[in-house]
Amino acid sequence: MKTIFILCDTLNRRMLSAYGGDDPAMTPNIDRLARRSVVFDSHWCGSAPCMPARRDIMTGRLNFLEKPWGAMEPFDQSLQSVLSAEKNIHTQMFSDHAHYVIPGGENYTKGFTAWEVNRGQEGDPVWTRPCESGIRPDTPPAGFKGTWSEAERENRSRFRTEYDYPSVKTMWHAAEWLEDNHGADNFFLWVEAFDPHEPYDCPKYYLDLYEKEGDYDGPDYTHPSYAPNEFTPEETAHLRRRCKALTTMTDRHLGEILDVLDRHDLWKDTMVVLTTDHGYHLGEHGFMAKNYMAPYNEVFHIPLLIAAPGVSPGRCGAVTQNIDVMPTVMEYFGISGQTLQYPLHGRSLLPLLRRQAEAVRDGALYGYFGKQVAWTDGKYTYFRAAKDKQNQPLYVYTAMPTVLRQTYGANDAVQVADYGRIEMGRFLSWTDYPVYRFPADIIHWGNASQEFVGRSPYNEQTLLFDIEADYAQERPVKDASLEAEMAQKLRACLAAHDAPPEQYERLGL
Numbered sequence: 001m002k003t004i005f006i007l008c009d010t011l012n013r014r015m016l017s018a019y020g021g022d023d024p025a026m027t028p029n030i031d032r033l034a035r036r037s038v039v040f041d042s043h044w045c046g047s048a049p050c051m052p053a054r055r056d057i058m059t060g061r062l063n064f065l066e067k068p069w070g071a072m073e074p075f076d077q078s079l080q081s082v083l084s085a086e087k088n089i090h091t092q093m094f095s096d097h098a099h100y101v102i103p104g105g106e107n108y109t110k111g112f113t114a115w116e117v118n119r120g121q122e123g124d125p126v127w128t129r130p131c132e133s134g135i136r137p138d139t140p141p142a143g144f145k146g147t148w149s150e151a152e153r154e155n156r157s158r159f160r161t162e163y164d165y166p167s168v169k170t171m172w173h174a175a176e177w178l179e180d181n182h183g184a185d186n187f188f189l190w191v192e193a194f195d196p197h198e199p200y201d202c203p204k205y206y207l208d209l210y211e212k213e214g215d216y217d218g219p220d221y222t223h224p225s226y227a228p229n230e231f232t233p234e235e236t237a238h239l240r241r242r243c244k245a246l247t248t249m250t251d252r253h254l255g256e257i258l259d260v261l262d263r264h265d266l267w268k269d270t271m272v273v274l275t276t277d278h279g280y281h282l283g284e285h286g287f288m289a290k291n292y293m294a295p296y297n298e299v300f301h302i303p304l305l306i307a308a309p310g311v312s313p314g315r316c317g318a319v320t321q322n323i324d325v326m327p328t329v330m331e332y333f334g335i336s337g338q339t340l341q342y343p344l345h346g347r348s349l350l351p352l353l354r355r356q357a358e359a360v361r362d363g364a365l366y367g368y369f370g371k372q373v374a375w376t377d378g379k380y381t382y383f384r385a386a387k388d389k390q391n392q393p394l395y396v397y398t399a400m401p402t403v404l405r406q407t408y409g410a411n412d413a414v415q416v417a418d419y420g421r422i423e424m425g426r427f428l429s430w431t432d433y434p435v436y437r438f439p440a441d442i443i444h445w446g447n448a449s450q451e452f453v454g455r456s457p458y459n460e461q462t463l464l465f466d467i468e469a470d471y472a473q474e475r476p477v478k479d480a481s482l483e484a485e486m487a488q489k490l491r492a493c494l495a496a497h498d499a500p501p502e503q504y505e506r507l508g509l
Contacts, residue, residue: 002270003329004178004189006257007057008250009050009097009197011276013303015247025244026209029255033274036267036307038353042378043304043320044364045278046345049290049450050097051105051404052369053277053322058108060326060344065499066428068369068450071400072107075433077340079326081111083188086335090114090184094174095192096166098124104404112190116173118166120158121194123149127158145230147223152199162203162249167195171253175260182264188329191257195250198280198289199223200242202249209248210241224288226449236283243282271308271332273325278302284472291449293458294383295367295374296473308332311353318359319378321366324349342430345497365493370394370440370452371459373507375490381473382486383463387508391455394440394506397427401436403445408438418442430498 017024018034019041046056047064055063058078072078083089093115099105100117109115119126128151130136140148159165163172174191181187195202199222216238221231224239231239254274261267279299281287290299304320306328307313323346327337331348351357363377370391372383401408408414414422423437441453464477464486477483491509 001185001333002187002189002266003332004191004257004261004270004272005325005329006254006272006274007190007192008254008274008276009192009194010278010280011196011247011250011303012243012279012282012298013301014279014298015244016303018305019303023240023244025247025251027247027251029251029258030274030305032255032258033272033307034305034313036313037272037274037305038307038311038313039315040304040306040320040349041315041317042376043275043302044322044366044376045300045302046321046323046364046366048278048295048299048366048368050277051099051108054108056322057277057325060323060346062323062345062365062497064367064369065373065494065497065503066369066397068396068452069104069404070398071104071402072110073399073433073435074107075341075399075431076107077342078111079329080188080190082326082330082335082339083333084111084113086339087333088186089333090187091190092177092187093190093192094118094170094177095190096121096170096194097192098122098126098194099404102405103402103407106400106402118169118173120155121166122155122197122199123151124155125151127151127154129154143219145219145225145235146221147199147225152223156199156201159201165195165202165249167193167250168253170194171250171256175253175256178257178260178266179263182260182266193250193253196243196246198243200239200246202246206245206249207242210244211238216241224282226289226291229283229286229288231283231288240282243280267307267309269309271306271329273329274303274305275322275325276302277322289449291368292456294372294461294463297381297467297471300366300374306349306353308353312355316352317378318352318357319361319364319376320349320352321346321361321364324360363489363493365490365497368450369396371456372462373490373494373503375486375493376467377489379466379468380477380482380486381465381467382483382490383461384487384490384507384509385460385462386455386506389455389460391452392441392506393502394452395427395500395502396438396440396443397435397500398438399433399435401438403443404447404450406445408436408443413443413445414438415442415444427500428498
């Protein structure tokens, strides 16, 4: 038996014709896969953004209630480790997500039999050079809007052909590996393209599919900042076209993998899963990017397509989450959850795929650490805000004290003067492994979009939406009895997902 798991970073559901997007990108290969697949219509991210979402997928458990961005924990049982230990399954990763090789991304490749990370995406400082006086400053051109770094500029100067782009290398190498090993049995292939994550950089002939001469004559922006939208309507439209162009390039090379599946009729014994980690704002609600705003559908309602032997294509409206990937793959390979040291939050989707069940859960829980906590049953979305501006009590629990590009120490994310407030003990209800407990108010990790010291003005409202009637989430529902019902369902879901006790107090529950 074989499984191929494909993750295209920041793949926007609303840009896919498979999901009826009103302004779709050209994605003939995703459409091709959709025709073979069960397309899940109510699939949700759990923990966001990038590394928290990957930990959800690899461990089958939500983690955003316990910590922000950070390493895999030593007590985590990853999907790749379980497969190899329990069934002698070869696990192979191809990725160009550079966060796997920097602080905050430790241990995610652990357990893979073999893995490859192609460098050079976004601001990955693989080729950065000095200036005459030392470290080259990040000085954007005059009038520039968005995110700028010398590392990103240097990386882009290295892409001379389409096959120099890191995501193209990732898909190409995965397709080559599959061609070379199509006759093998018992393998799990993880294919992870960083595209279509920003910056929206690709050869011009892809942009020419969407932007004709005369459509736009402004600066060629490619990388929005994580902030309210600073771009004009014309510039915003240009960025959307650039995002679609990069999505089309990613789709083209997804097709190289599907070609191998077709050529050797691997569909007969291979499960193929396509999804993303999260979505992205491109002007909706007045925002660009992710992380700092409320957990709107643009980021958390994500695509999921699964093609499996003996499973008829179709659509599924049941509420599902990224944490369901691990138990689904485990059951597909005949591995019982009884082999694990702790229970999973995820549920196998095989009963849905085989039309043996109509639902695997009542609702989904999702969000960013230290911000609003959201719940949905597919009809309503409910965002519960912290009860006050202090955003307290709130703790980070970890045995691996790193965060994005930093450590919790050495006057980095945590100052030496605050060391005395750090505790260590068996604080988590679901494992006896000792962890550090950091008061959240001593952590300042230099990423404004993900800060949680105090309640952000972008996250101060408790909101309820009927997404069947108002999918864009523009008209909050005002109904006290319905809000009380949603609060009770959220509370029950928090309990089912092992929420630390202080989260109830922080949220006024």
